[in-house]
Amino acid sequence: MFSALLSACRRRAVRGAAATLVSGLVAAGVLTTGAGTAAAADTTAQNQGGATATMGGLKTYGAAVIHDDSGDLEVSAGLFEMSVDGGGTLQTYCVDLHNPTQQDAKYHETPWSGTSLGVNKEAGRIRWILQNSYPQVNDLAALAAKAGVGGGLTEQDAAAGTQVAIWRYSDDADVDAVDPQAEKLADYLQKSARDLAEPRASLTLDPAAVSGRPGGLLGPVTVRTDADSVTVTPPADAQTSGVRIVGKDGKPLTSAKSGAELFFDVPEDAPAGSAELTVQASTTVPVGRAFASESRSQTQILAGSSESTVSATASATWAEQGAITALSAVKNCVAGGVDITATNEGDAAFTFELLGVEHSIPVGESQTVTIPLQEDQAYDFTITGSGGLDKRFTGVLDCQTQGAETGDAVQTLSEPSPATVGGAADTNLAETGSSSATPVIAGMAIALVVIGGAALVLVRQKKTPTQD
Structure with a gap:
């Protein structure tokens, strides 16, 4: 995206x-x-209740390829940033691959039951990915070592790999990261993910x-x-x-x-x-x-x-x-x-x-x-x-x-x-x-x-x- x-x-x-x-x-x-x-x-x-924020846009991202019946499509994949009403900043990934993102759209904190996550049995695995990857894990050398990425990870690789892994669970998408390091991270996160409860x-x-x-x-x-x-x-x-x-x-x-x-x-x-x-x-x-x-x-x-x-x-x-x-x-x-x-x-x-x-x-x-x-x-x-x-x-x-x-x-x-x-x-x-x-x-x-x-x-x- x-x-x-x-x-x-x-x-x-x-x-x-x-x-x-x-x-x-x-x-x-x-x-x-x-x-x-x-x-x-x-x-x-x-x-x-909770936080209300305004969409700022995609800030840290790499490239990914979506495979479907119509062919391959290269897109951007990574971290969005939103500004919170009253003060604060949020970093987010998308869990809604096939819908548009509107800049300056107003967002509000929502229970999983009010979104597609409420009917997604893999939603807990997405939370595991978030907790065990970038930016929650900001030691990229340690993250690369854990994922077996020999060439190391840039912030762009880490963001792209994390988003690709999330899409595989949120949208059941056939999607790969273009960068080999990002793809290896995505595979590691997808295979390692465990079910966690909604926060x-x-x-x-x-x-x-x-x-x-x-x-x-x-x-x-x-x-x-x-x-x-x-x-x-x-x-x-x-x-x-x-x-x-x-x-x-x-x-x-x-x-x-x-x-x-x-x-x-x-x-x-x-x-x-x-x-x-x-x-x-x-x-x-x-x-x-x-x-x-x-x-x-x-x-x-x-x-x-x-x-x-x-x-x-x-x-x-x-x-x-x-x-x-x-x-x-x-x-x-x-x-x-x-x-x-x-x-x-x-x-x-x-x-x-x-x-x-x-x-x-x-x-x-x-x-x-x-x-x-x-x-x-x-x-x-x-x-x-x-x-x-x-x-x-x-x-x-x-x-x-x-x-x-x-x-x-x-x-x-x-x-x-x-x-x-x-x-x-x-x-x-x-x-x-x-x-x-x-x-x-x-x-x-x-x-x-x-x-x-x-x-x-x-x-x-x-x-x-x-x-x-």
């Missing part, structure tokens, strides 16, 4: 259609609930959403991190709403350690509503963590991290009566969709129909519903209800490393040629913008269901022929 590039990547271009129908259905969903004109929905990305996230809040009645403590929300401590930021409107973030003892918190339990202290006279808390820390992100982008930029896996800023957010919803629902979402590549988890802490059941199946969450219980999606499908749906419930979930399901469409063409560039996110070069990205009134997404609506006091709109991207 070339820097921020399109080489060695199958471009799956998608053309967006007009979204007039979708916008009308979104509005209809709001009207059906009797809610009138709704405020902009709280957009909930499937980001469970823990750098920072998460569990659960990501809670609910209940005002006049008490809503929670707990547990901090989980390898950092020494985290700073706790209360809701943005804390001074006017009176909502505080406290510990078990009811005392306000400005910092916490891993394992600490946080609570939303909501005043008894607070009107129905919601609030968010944010925690932030500085730590090194564990090697082997996956990084995914909503712009269809190829999935990355962490090879090295400086001290970096990580963060996580949790929300609370409260009301005096009725179903009081906490909602969260996460991509599930094993199930091929998005898991929506709803917890009901109200005094009435939360009942809804989703894709023809009726679900009911009794008082005090939690249920997870999987929304099935097609590969590369952009989704954008909103759930609204009483008590200020208004959650919008957006993203793209990207669980496979091979394009499902036929006729894909591998594009080779003689020089690095980035395609910047949001620019004119974004012809291979689906349109997922929004207006101030309603969500707009390229595609056709496939479901509009009234959810017993809530409304859900799910839109589905329409498949179109691919373009080179």
Whole structure:
């Protein structure tokens, strides 16, 4: 692959259609609930916390050759570099050979289950390779000796050999390094790799959403991190709403350690509503963590991290009566969709129909519903209800490393040629913008269901022929 590039990547271009129908259905969903004109929905990305970074490009690399039915293709292979929001630098290899990499794309730390690694039984071997090769092992003489490379290794050889070995497991690719030393390293890493468990996230809040009645403590929300401590930021409107973030003892918190339990202290006279808390820390992100982008930029896996800023957010919803629902979402590549988890802490059941199946969450219980999606499908749906419930979930399901469409063409560039996110070069990205009134997404609506006091709109991207 070339820097921020399109080489060695199958471009799956998608053309967006007009979204007039979708916008009308979104509005209809709001009207059906009797809610009138709704405020902009709280957009909930499937980001469970950790580091967020911007793709900088391919920095240290050599050459490799991909062998397939169409012939041999020479590409670049090596280490990418990303800059972390808030400070820090990440080094990554790609685990998504046939997809494009977009320079300046935003990435977020993601569980393996939200990427192709979640359905790859060899994912643990990739983590072993990362821990036992460059740049984690930066004594190249020692690495060369262990791999039996008599001529020694340059940084470029080490990066190329490591990426080639990873591709053999991440993409089941028939690929070789051009340089003999790099190829020997790749063979050693592939044959020596052992299965390792997925590393823990750098920072998460569990659960990501809670609910209940005002006049008490809503929670707990547990901090989980390898950092020494985290700073706790209360809701943005804390001074006017009176909502505080406290510990078990009811005392306000400005910092916490891993394992600490946080609570939303909501005043008894607070009107129905919601609030968010944010925690932030500085730590090194564990090697082997996956990084995914909503712009269809190829999935990355962490090879090295400086001290970096990580963060996580949790929300609370409260009301005096009725179903009081906490909602969260996460991509599930094993199930091929998005898991929506709803917890009901109200005094009435939360009942809804989703894709023809009726679900009911009794008082005090939690249920997870999987929304099935097609590969590369952009989704954008909103759930609204009483008590200020208004959650919008957006993203793209990207669980496979091979394009499902036929006729894909591998594009080779003689020089690095980035395609910047949001620019004119974004012809291979689906349109997922929004207006101030309603969500707009390229595609056709496939479901509009009234959810017993809530409304859900799910839109589905329409498949179109691919373009080179």
